Amino acid sequence: xxxxxxxxxxxxxxxxxxxxxxxxxxxxxxxxxxxxxxxxxxxxxxxxxxxxxxxxxxxxxxxxxxxxxxxxxxxxxxxxxxxxxxxx
Numbered sequence: 001x002x003x004x005x006x007x008x009x010x011x012x013x014x015x016x017x018x019x020x021x022x023x024x025x026x027x028x029x030x031x032x033x034x035x036x037x038x039x040x041x042x043x044x045x046x047x048x049x050x051x052x053x054x055x056x057x058x059x060x061x062x063x064x065x066x067x068x069x070x071x072x073x074x075x076x077x078x079x080x081x082x083x084x085x086x087x088x
Contacts, residue, residue: 028053036061039087044068046079057083 031050038046038059045068048061064079065072 024057028057038081040081040085041087042085046081048076048079051078054083057086059083059086 036050048064051060059081061079064076066074
């Protein structure tokens, strides 16, 4: 008889983080379809699912909530945010 224990189960390596050398537009295209928070220059936050964006950083959100000082003030089905109003 041998006292050798069975080898430990193989585990997958954690995913490799993506390089941070891409542009903000590349990053945003990678999160299309995911929940995001968009902060306006006025300080108001819009939280929703990123539907699409364009080269001017105009943003379309679905299932959108407007937050002022951390409190939900409005809910919208769709919201369109002009690119020069957002803060990156």
